[in-house]
Amino acid sequence: MQAIGLSFIDWVIIFIYFAFVIGIGWYLRRFTKSQEDFFLAGRKNSSWVAGIAFLSANLGALELLGMTGNTFKYGMYVAHFYWIGAIPAMLFLGIYMMPFYYSSKINSIPGYLKLRFDEKTRVLNGIAFALMTLLVSGINLYAMALVLHTFLGWNWDVSMWASALTVAVYVGLSGLMSAIFTEIIQFFLIWFGLFLISILGIIEIGSLHEIIARINQYSAQTSFTTLWSTSSNPMQNGMFIHWGGIVLGLGFVLSFGYWTTDFLVIQRAFSAKDLRSARMTPILASFFKMALPFIVIVAGLIAIALSNDPKSGFSLLRDGGQINYDSALPLLIARYYPSGLVGLGVTALLAGFMAGQAGNVSAFNTVWTYDIYKAVLNRKATDAHLLWMGRVSTLVGVGISLITAYWAKSFPSIMDYMQAIFSWVNAPLFATMLLGMFVWWITPNGAFWGLVTGMASSFTLYLAVKFAWINESVITLSSVRSDMATNFWRAWWAWLICAVVTVVISLITKRKSKEELVGLVKGLTKENHDQTVPFIKKPEFFALISLIILIILNIIFW
Amino acid sequence: MLENKMKPIWFFVGLILLVMGGIILLNGIYLLFNPSERVTALSETHPDIWWGALMAVFGGLMYFKTRKQSV
Numbered sequence: 001m002q003a004i005g006l007s008f009i010d011w012v013i014i015f016i017y018f019a020f021v022i023g024i025g026w027y028l029r030r031f032t033k034s035q036e037d038f039f040l041a042g043r044k045n046s047s048w049v050a051g052i053a054f055l056s057a058n059l060g061a062l063e064l065l066g067m068t069g070n071t072f073k074y075g076m077y078v079a080h081f082y083w084i085g086a087i088p089a090m091l092f093l094g095i096y097m098m099p100f101y102y103s104s105k106i107n108s109i110p111g112y113l114k115l116r117f118d119e120k121t122r123v124l125n126g127i128a129f130a131l132m133t134l135l136v137s138g139i140n141l142y143a144m145a146l147v148l149h150t151f152l153g154w155n156w157d158v159s160m161w162a163s164a165l166t167v168a169v170y171v172g173l174s175g176l177m178s179a180i181f182t183e184i185i186q187f188f189l190i191w192f193g194l195f196l197i198s199i200l201g202i203i204e205i206g207s208l209h210e211i212i213a214r215i216n217q218y219s220a221q222t223s224f225t226t227l228w229s230t231s232s233n234p235m236q237n238g239m240f241i242h243w244g245g246i247v248l249g250l251g252f253v254l255s256f257g258y259w260t261t262d263f264l265v266i267q268r269a270f271s272a273k274d275l276r277s278a279r280m281t282p283i284l285a286s287f288f289k290m291a292l293p294f295i296v297i298v299a300g301l302i303a304i305a306l307s308n309d310p311k312s313g314f315s316l317l318r319d320g321g322q323i324n325y326d327s328a329l330p331l332l333i334a335r336y337y338p339s340g341l342v343g344l345g346v347t348a349l350l351a352g353f354m355a356g357q358a359g360n361v362s363a364f365n366t367v368w369t370y371d372i373y374k375a376v377l378n379r380k381a382t383d384a385h386l387l388w389m390g391r392v393s394t395l396v397g398v399g400i401s402l403i404t405a406y407w408a409k410s411f412p413s414i415m416d417y418m419q420a421i422f423s424w425v426n427a428p429l430f431a432t433m434l435l436g437m438f439v440w441w442i443t444p445n446g447a448f449w450g451l452v453t454g455m456a457s458s459f460t461l462y463l464a465v466k467f468a469w470i471n472e473s474v475i476t477l478s479s480v481r482s483d484m485a486t487n488f489w490r491a492w493w494a495w496l497i498c499a500v501v502t503v504v505i506s507l508i509t510k511r512k513s514k515e516e517l518v519g520l521v522k523g524l525t526k527e528n529h530d531q532t533v534p535f536i537k538k539p540e541f542f543a544l545i546s547l548i549i550l551i552i553l554n555i556i557f558w
Numbered sequence: 559m560l561e562n563k564m565k566p567i568w569f570f571v572g573l574i575l576l577v578m579g580g581i582i583l584l585n586g587i588y589l590l591f592n593p594s595e596r597v598t599a600l601s602e603t604h605p606d607i608w609w610g611a612l613m614a615v616f617g618g619l620m621y622f623k624t625r626k627q628s629v
Contacts, residue, residue, distance in 0.1 A: 005596075009585045013578055020574050031564050044629070049567055184567050185574055192575065192613050200600050335599050338606050340585040344578060 004151055004334045010343030017347045018166060021185070021354070025170025025178040035386040038175035039107060039366045041271040049184065050277060051284030054268040056183035057359040059190065061352030062143050064296060068332075069325030071300020072307075072316065074484065075215075075224025075238035076557060077246075078300065079293045083227075084251040086289050087550045089259035090282040091543040096522070097260055098269060099529060100437055102278040104519055107270070109263040109429075110371040116436045116520045118444040119375065124451060125429060126371030129263060130364055132425050134397060137360035138404020144353040145405065150317075151330040152346065160405055163350070167357045168398040171365075172391050176271060179355075179362040183268075186351035187288075193348025194295050194329070200336040201302030208298070211305045218308040225301070227557045234485070241485040245476065249488025253495040257430035264363040275529055279539040286546045290553065296329075303328040306335075357401070365393040424462070427491040428454025428498035435502055440514060440521045446506030454498025461490045563628030568620050575617025583610030 006014075032038050045053075071078045106112050110129065114122035141160050148154040170178045205211050212225045223230040223237055230236035231243035259265065259282065272278035306314035314335060317327040333345040369389045374381050381389065432451050435442045464470045465486060476489045517524050530538050586606030 007594075009581065012581060016574070016577060016581075020570075024570060028564070181567050181570060185571055188571050188575060192579075192609075192616075196605060196609050200603075200605060203603070204600055336605070338586070338589060338598050338601060339594060339596070340582040340589075340606050341609065344582060347578075 004330055004342060004346065006152065006342060006346070007339035009340045010346065013340065013343030014347050014350065017189070017351060018162075021170055021178075021182050022166060024181050024185075025173040028174035028178045028181065032174040032177065032387075035369075035383050035390065037177065038387050038390045039369065040267075041175070041177040041180055043271060044273045045180065045271045045277070047272060047277040047280035047284055049180065050268050050272040050281040052187050052288065053180040053183045053271075054265050054281050055285040055288050056187040056355055057265045057268055059187065059292070059352060060140065060356030060359075061147070061349040062140060062356070064190070064194065064349065064352055065147060065326045065329050067296040068300045068303070068329040069327070071297050072303050072328050073238070073325050075222075075304075076227060076297060076301070077237055077239040077241070079227060079297050079557065080246055080250055082289055082293050082297075083550055083553060084246065085255045086259060087286050087546060088251065089255040090286040090289065091546060092256065093260045093266075093269075094279045094281065094283040094286075094539055095543055097433075097437060098279045098282070099275065099527060100520055100522070100525070101266065102270065102272070102275050107370045108367050109261055109266060110367060112520070113432070113436075113447070114371075114375070116517070117447040121432075121444060121448045121451065122371055123376060124448065126367050126375070128425050128455065130367050130372065132421055133264065133360045133364040133367070134400050135404060135421065137357055137364070137397070137401040139408050140353065140356055140360070141401050141405035142408035144350075144357075145409075147326065147330075147349070147353075150324075151327065156409070160402060163354050163357065164398050164402050164405075167354055167361060168395055171358050171361050171398075172394045175365070175390060175394070176267065176362045179358040180268060180271065182351070182358055183355045186348075186355040189344070189348045189351045190295070193344045194299070196341070197329070197332045197336055197345075198294060198298040198302070201299065201306075201332065204336075205302065205305055211298075211301050214305045214308070215301060218304075224304060225557075227554055229558050239484050241488065242477075245485050245488045245492075249485075249490075249492045253427050253430060253491040254488065256434075257426035257491065257495065261426055261429045261433050263367060264359050267363055267366060276533075276539065279529075280542065283539050283542045283546060286543075287549070290546070290549060299329060299332055303332060361394055361397045361401070364397045365390050368393045368397070424455055424458045424494075427458060427494040431495045431498040432502060435499060435506075436521070438522050440517055440524055441506060441511050442502060443506040443509045443511050445509040446502045446504075449505050450498045450502025453501040454494050457497045458490060458494030461493060465490075566624050566627050566629050569624040569627070572617045572620025572622075572624060575613050576621050577617075579610050579613025579615075579617050581610075582606050583614055586610050 031042075036042055067078055067081065101109075101112060104112060104115055106115065108126075110122040110126040113125050141164060144163060145156045145159040148159045149156055170182065202208055202211070205214070215224050222235075226237070228243065231241070231246060234240045234242050269278045269281040272281055303314070303316070306312040307316060314331065316331065317324040333342060337345050369386055373389055373393075374386065378385075428451055431454060432447050436447055461475060465472050465475065472486055475493065476485050514524055519525050535541050583606070586604055589606065590604060
């Protein structure tokens with residue numbers, strides 16, 4: 001069933017977007033002369049540019065559709081992904097970790113592992129990250145074609161090839177800089193293209209208070225409109241989760257694992273012009289991240305309120321009897337947007353898909369070129385050769401993404417596996433990073449075997465639950481079944497196993513000397529940045545403001 | 559001769575918002591006098607006109623403020 005019909009003027013808006021991003025890639029090509037220009041955008045961006053790109057690299061269309069749909073399914077608990085599940089980690093990155101990342105002049109996260117530990121840990125993480133990035137990129141491409149086919153009736157092949165080729169052209173021409181430019185354009189298009197849904201929904205229903213009151217009326221037993229007050233009993237909240245799972249699994253491991261170690265987002269901070277701008281990057285991004293629930297969560301709540309009101313005529317699509325939760329946002333676009341605005345809303349989603357694709361490809365080409373190709377295959381590669389390799393790996397990366405997308409099309413259950421991929425790679429890596437950056441006696445062998453064990457345990461736990469080798473309650477410590485709760489808890493166990501193995505092996509293996517670790521480990525490094533800057537201009541001050549807003553939002557929606 | 563200085567990203571953001579907002583605004587004004595057969599919720603508030611205008615003004619301000627800047 002097709003949800004949205006496009007008029008001529010909508011097509012004009014979409015065409016302008018495609019022409020614009022290709023034009024930007026072409027324009028920026030003349031400024032891309034060295035490998036640093038291509039892979040790190042010349043390290044000359046302000047904290048505003050890097051900060052918005054940092055956030056936008058994470059803000060794909062799948063997230064917008066998925067989180068609006070998840071709000072319909074789980075209620076306001078989904079806001080935890082934007083607040084406790086993101087902000088503390090982003091602030092921690094800016095305040096404590098960025099000085100070590102940025103000052104060591106590395107080109108990638110695996111590059112830090114090489115300096116702090118050794119080459120084998122770097123290559124292990126580089127390969128895991130490159131594989132994860134290409135898989136995610138391909139699955140995103142498939143998901144994009146699925147969405148465009150379902151809601152707009154577009155042809156699968158045309159959707160996938162058109163967006164993949166566009167991304168290949170503009171990333172291939174000017175690398176990270178054009179990826180960052182298009183991510184910032186995407187950020188504004190998403191706000192202008194989708195925030196209007198929340199405004200019109202609130203106007204139609206009356207107020208945000210009225211939306212919440214109506215939802216509470218429909219679901220007296222389970223709360224869909226609170227954040228914490230029903231979290232002590234999983235039966236009372238829409239996500240069926242205990243606050244321990246939210247705090248340990250999402251707020252600590254998954255959130256810190258993603259925001260402080262995932263090169264896809266951190267690469268944007270590396271493009272900043274100086275250390276202060278790099279530290280401000282995730283801190284500025286945190287303010288915009290906190291605002292996103294006013295698009296996705298409010299839209300999801302509007303969809304719940306409308307679908308429970310028979311007079312509204314609003315209901316989600318169904319696929320074979322199952323509710324298609326991802327249809328909430330497209331159906332709201334169709335409900336409220338006249339022609340022209342429909343084109344803008346669809347362009348916002350397309351921009352989200354393509355910017356996500358470009359983010360994956362630009363992170364892949366950097367890790368491949370520096371951490372696999374130059375580290376293992378061609379140690380003597382020149383600057384010009386690496387720039388060439390960056391362009392070639394961009395095209396190869398897009399090609400592999402297309403193959404993965406067609407594979408996913410013929411094997412749809414792969415989507416299930418993708419749900420867990422971040423906890424395979426990022427959760428254990430966060431334990432390695434945290435220990436490596438803050439404990440000097442963690443050894444290269446401890447880090448390597450901790451990572452191997454952590455990744456293997458996360459994967460094994462995933463398979464054990466999926467194929468019922470063990471009861472899910474062993475992991476979640478709860479008798480209530482919830483996929484989201486299982487994801488959170490599995491991440492926690494993978495992190496803990498990696499941390500314990502890393503510490504134990506470090507106690508019995510050879511340490512690096514303290515002199516080798518200066519600039520890489522807290523406590524061994526003199527931290528004298530921003531000493532002459534007044535407190536109200538320091539990153540710490542902005543982080544404090546962000547934290548206060550976070551606390552206020554949690555209290556308001558407690 | 560090619561320019562050596564790069565236009566800031568805000569120039570491009572302003573330009574695309576100005577162009578898209580302008581098109582949506584003009585289309586909204588056209589629909590005001592030639593209503594579409596497809597009726598949307600709250601169509602009487604003409605969101606395309608005021609939202610398109612807001613986009614065009616926001617984009618226009620960014621565009622004109624940054625058109626002579628370079629980084």
